[in-house]
Amino acid sequence: MSSSNILIVGATRGLGASLKALYASKPSTHVFGTTRSATSEEKPNSSVTWLTGIDMSQPDVGHKLITQLGSTKVSTAIISAGYFGLETFDSPDWDKQVRMYTTSAVGPVFVVHHLVKAGLLGEGSKVILVSSESGSITLRHEEEGGGNFGHHASKAALNMVGKLLSLDLKEQGIAVGLVHPGFMRTEMTKGVGFDKYWDAGGAVTPDEAATSLLSFIESFDLSKTGEFWAPRGPGDIGTAEKVLGKNLPTPLQLPW
Template identity: 25%
Template sequence: MTVVITGASRGIGAGLAAAYKMRGDRVIGTTRTGAHPLDVRDPTNHAAFAQSLAGQPVELLVCNAGVYLDKGQSLDGGFPADQWADSFATNVTGVFLTVQALLPNLRAASAARIAIISSQMASSERAPGGSYIYRSSKAAALNLGRNLATDLMPEGIAVGIYHPGWVQTDMGSAAAEITVNQAVAGLVDRFDALTLPRTGVFETWDGRPHAY
């Protein structure tokens, strides 16, 4: 199986890449620099990356690249416009451009799957306040995934959206609830369980349905 993982330089992305390599899968992990360079914000990067994979089936695409830029921002005077633009460029547009660029590769595979890493902070039913930019961008990624699931179902491509847990990474902090290894093990199980009849699911890393 060929697996493409965006944002694979550290944290969950690096953990997923290592787990799939250990299973014997072919892993193409993208970073902004490196063997498979991809800045998900840049359409020209996507075109070059897609060209490098021309004709190669991709069985699993994991859209993991993401940023959380508005930690600690104040409602009074915080959340500047450039943070909104930069966050949506990576967390939303970047996901769409990745899927769009690799559609030929996904279509060339048998029973292809797309996994979008969102967050429990995307849920409209969980609204404790703050982190407006991150919450909004992850909610948009969730909505994007749900609509992709509808459009790609006739083509046999399943789409799942996932909350990876509060993970001990640079983004999650050392105070987070679970380790990278725990999150990765759970997510791999979720991706394995993603089938066309279950397309459009929003689930936690440990298999619980998440409220939208």
């Protein structure tokens, strides 16, 4: 596909914002970034077009997206939007869980469905779903304990969604990948108190994670469709060596 249009769903902060800036700096590349707001507060940029009012937790998200894209074909669609609501076993939260599942695992189905049915994704296109190693059942270990049901389980659900989409779209030549971009120093992780683990956990800035992810996406193709990868390798995955062994490669394919 000759188009170099990049769609980033969730481009206003964290990893999405870093990916937006990185792709926008590349020659002959145009970024379509989404925001939940009715308008974009950023200064006009000839390399970035904002799609407004795009909320992954709402049932009209796919329709709103394609209405604003019009006939623009997309070479790579990256769904980076996320929400993390802190929970424990003693204080599970129904509304937080519903929002996490909807944002992580329901919304992407409708976004990809509408993009494909509108002819905006086709042979040679890539769909990258930003997941997390927290969604790997195999990597969960007793030393990390339980809790955060909605966060972990919604990412596990997203992994299944990505696998199923890869099966639906393979014959059309559309590659679907799941990625753990890395443990990041973001307002989201700080907001749930995970900043206390940043140093020990090898957390990186969103810019660092975006650089690794962009490189991985460029090499990603149909031969890896439906797979789950950590572009930065095992460094920030605390249970990787205990579960998968030592001398693990980078990038690292992760287990479900």
